[in-house]
């Protein structure tokens with residue numbers, strides 16, 4: 001796997017998380033090319049890590065065995081137009097873009113035969129990623145294995161059977177780190193209102209988030225409901241807090257939020 005030259009087209013938040021995780025896992029930085037128009041500071045950071053950062057998108061793609069499309073979905077058509085004369089027949093394409101269907105990528109890169117669509121997440125940066133993967137049946141198994149190895153270097157992988165499930169994965173694992181950050185932000189703000197410093201509030205909130213997540217992972221035999229109940233003394237403080245969530249229909253809010261993410265992914269698939 002380490003012998004392949006990988007070109008990242010776009011090296012923003014998501015691609016950087018994968019690149020940093022890959023390099024940390026031992027992938028030779030010299031075999032990774034990153035193209036990140038308009039963000040020179042990031043290019044410099046990647047150069048310091050040993051990546052090649054001075055090629056144009058087209059040069060990078062021509063040299064690469066594996067092309068990772070990691071620009072914003074709205075940029076995808078414009079970026080792929082630069083590759084109109086590149087033969088993708090022997091290259092593997094991995095897209096991380098939300099809302100760009102394989103059929104659309106096939107239109108944009110007509111010579112590409114092996115396209116794997118993925119949905120990683122930013123915890124990949126620290127090796128704690130969770131990525132969904134989808135490929136049509138015609139894609140070479142070696143290309144699928146490569147995509148899986150690549151994303152396994154930065155976390156866990158989950159293959160979906162149908163492409164529409166990848167939009168559900170966006171809601172469940174792609175966008176969702178932001179849900180947890182939002183929840184922690186709200187807790188931090190509340191602690192600050194009580195008089196704690198922002199820094200102390202952050203330390204308190206993040207330690208409980210880490211502790212709670214580790215308890216979930218360490219106790220697979222316990223349901224999430226049981227873990228919650230174990231904190232909730234009858235007539236006590238937690239019950240009062242949870243009652244407020246219940247009153248504001250937290251479960252329904254979360255469900256609506258996740259479905260809104262899916263709906264947006266579907267809209268993007270139709271419009272981009």
Ligand SMILES: NC(=O)C1=CN([C@@H]2O[C@H](COP(=O)(O)OP(=O)(O)OC[C@H]3O[C@@H](n4cnc5c(N)ncnc54)[C@H](O)[C@@H]3O)[C@@H](O)[C@H]2O)C=CC1
Nearest residue numbers: 010011012013014036037039070071072073096097098120
């Ligand atoms: N941020 C996240 O948590 C996740 C993002 N994604 C997907 O990853 C893709 C990138 O998202 P982010 O990294 O968040 O965005 P970003 O804005 O941080 O990164 C995009 C990068 O592309 C570069 N760029 C723009 N035009 C370019 C061009 N013509 N050629 C080369 N590079 C160019 C920009 O300089 C920027 O650094 C999107 O398609 C998104 O759907 C997928 C999963 C999670």
Ligand SMILES: O=C(O)[C@@H]1CCC=N1
Nearest residue numbers: 097098170174175176
């Ligand atoms: O917000 C987005 O559209 C991207 C995809 C999942 C996370 N970030």
